[in-house]
Amino acid sequence: MRGGEIAVVGGSIAGCAFARAAARGGADRVVVLERSPGRLEDRGVGLCVLDDRYTELARAGHLDDGIRWHRLTQRHWLAHDPDGGGGPRGRLLWAQEMPFRSYHWGVLWQALRERTPDNVEFRLGGAVTTVSGDDEHAWLTGPDGGTESGTDRGTNGGTDRGPDRYDLVIGADGYRSVVREAVCPEARPEYAGYVCWRGSFDARLLAELPGGATLWPEHEVITVCYPGGQVVLYRIPGLTPGSTQVNFVFYAPTPAWLRPGDPTSVPAGALTTGQFEELAELAERHLPPYWAGVITLSPRERTFIQPIYDLAAPRRTAGRLLLAGDAATVVRPHNTSGAVKAVQDACAFEGAWRTADSWAELLPAYDRERGAVGREMVEVGRRLGRAQVTEAPNWSAMDEDAMTAWWRQQVAGTGGFGGHALGRPPTDRQAD
Ligand SMILES: Cc1cc2nc3c(=O)[nH]c(=O)nc-3n(C[C@H](O)[C@H](O)[C@H](O)COP(=O)(O)OP(=O)(O)OC[C@H]3O[C@@H](n4cnc5c(N)ncnc54)[C@H](O)[C@@H]3O)c2cc1C
Structure with missing residues (x-):
């Protein structure tokens, strides 16, 4: 499949990776809308892969x-x-x-940003406020209240200001996602x-x-x-x-x-x-x-x-809306998989794009590949959090043998620590 106009809401790790995937897949136009005005790199710390x-x-x-x-x-x-x-x-x-x-989160983000193809448009400094979609199109309202009428930015097709129309809107807007509100409003981050x-x-x-x-x-x-x-x-x-x-x-x-x-x-x-x-x-x-x-x-x-x-969206797509990265799943940091899973989402999207003939094929294929795996990663994060923090053992009584047995219990039957293997279905997995 080729072509289409795509908006990516959020220009962090998932946003940059999806913009690159869409541009490589052959989208006609990719626009990233990021609410922060500029440099994100100073705010990050460390992450592991x-x-x-x-x-x-x-x-x-x-x-x-x-x-x-x-x-x-x-x-x-x-x-x-x-x-x-x-x-x-x-x-x-x-x-x-x-x-x-x-x-360093900022070094990684900067590198992903630099590797985003030049034809991707970045619009910084304004939040997307509303998002909607049906089986044919998706719409969003940006900080200016909509498209500048009569220009070719967005395709709202009219002369009055209104929401911008795209073939697909990708929600890469993190754990308080506005796109998720439109895809599955019932899903909320749980403390x-x-x-x-x-x-x-x-x-x-x-x-x-x-x-x-x-x-x-x-x-x-x-x-x-x-x-x-x-x-x-x-x-x-x-x-x-x-x-x-x-x-x-x-x-x-x-x-x-x-x-x-x-x-x-x-x-x-x-x-x-x-x-x-x-x-x-x-x-x-x-x-x-x-x-x-x-x-x-x-x-x-x-x-x-x-x-x-913890957050696990029950579905990742609705009409022409799609969720990516932390907008879809938030895994506790014990599993050190936040950035990995965001970039894996982009890989799955790109793979589905290359094999699909239509949006109607692409979106369910992405949901199938990442939905269950994402929810399972959230469960792994919960399990690690319980074992290591809220229901931790008496550390004074632990030694190497007890620690290895304790660790094995935490990862048994999961895709393992550090994120699941890319493309491996959740039913075909082994503990590391
Ligand atoms: C500045 C920053 C620093 C971080 N530092 C670390 C770190 O040190 N270690 C770590 O493990 N993880 C860090 N994270 C989180 C990490 O990036 C994510 O857990 C993971 O990589 C998945 O990223 P994401 O792109 O899905 O979500 P996020 O990284 O949360 O990015 C979401 C992006 O969407 C933007 N956004 C949100 N709402 C809107 C809206 N309505 N309109 C437009 N834009 C919107 C946000 O400004 C943000 O840039 C950081 C995130 C950010 C934003």
Whole structure:
């Protein structure tokens, strides 16, 4: 199939990957509408991609070695025993193989943006407010209230201002998606009952700590477990070539001052001094001294809070509307699969595009390939979250044998950790 006018709502990871897929598939016109006015890269931190998933996405032409990444090889699970055993790093519970690439979110996003073909139009700085569709067309209203009448931007076909008409509208607009409101309004993100504090800083600052950077080899991911949460720390490339950053994800109970029930994120720079100090208190109370020191190196302006959500849309398409990435499924970050699944969605869309003869074939084929897998990934995220945070074992009683058995239980019968293999149906899967 070739041709068609496509609007992509959201220009983040899924938006860039879908715009590229549609342009490569032969769309006549691809427009990306992103509400942020410009640079997104300063707001991101770290994400990881399992080596096997990277290989598939590179083969599909979406990722490549030109995108700066950092090698991770092992995950050290540590506990802070009450007697302080294990020294400044804590007691080693298990050294797990962890063949991952870590990325700076902003570096990855920038690379995907640069790799988007030149004929894709980016319109930045305005939110799409309404979306609708039927079996023949899809419509959206942008920040200007609709098409400039009498121009060829959009095809509302009239002289009065009205919604822009497209052959397909792709919702790559994240977990609070306006496109999802039109596809399946009943699907809402559900708060998992805990948050993560995130922070980052230049890895050279580790030298300020007793023991410096030598206490933490650079290819190790650290997970420090404590009752009620855990903190995951790893290095990522910095925004400038040659630099390295440390970033962390500190899972913790909902702070008393965050709106309970439906908490919202607190962006970097917005924490008050008192709120920011709570993170240092959490770290000192629960972590071995070295890791508590690492956490406090993140400055207030680079520290933020994200509530943890689950979301699984029951369907990904309705008429000429399609959901992608986090608009369709939000998987808890324990599974380190958010960016992978967004780019996999784009691969599936591109594959369906190449084999379909019509929109009526393409859209159900995409839904079939990604719907069940996406819902299953959400379940894996829930299972990992329960085992590692809300129903975690007594860490003081855990050793390597107990940890490996505990891990096997978490991934048994799933597509495994780090995201499902591309194109593998959910019924044909094995635990890693
Ligand atoms: C700035 C930013 C930083 C991030 N940093 C990290 C990180 O460090 N680590 C990590 O694991 N994940 C991060 N994420 C989330 C991560 O990108 C997603 O979990 C995953 O990659 C799937 O991405 P997505 O494109 O589906 O959704 P998102 O990345 O959430 O992108 C949705 C996009 O849609 C835009 N949008 C939303 N509503 C509208 C609207 N009505 N009209 C127009 N545009 C709209 C948003 O501005 C956003 O750019 C970040 C997301 C953003 C937006």
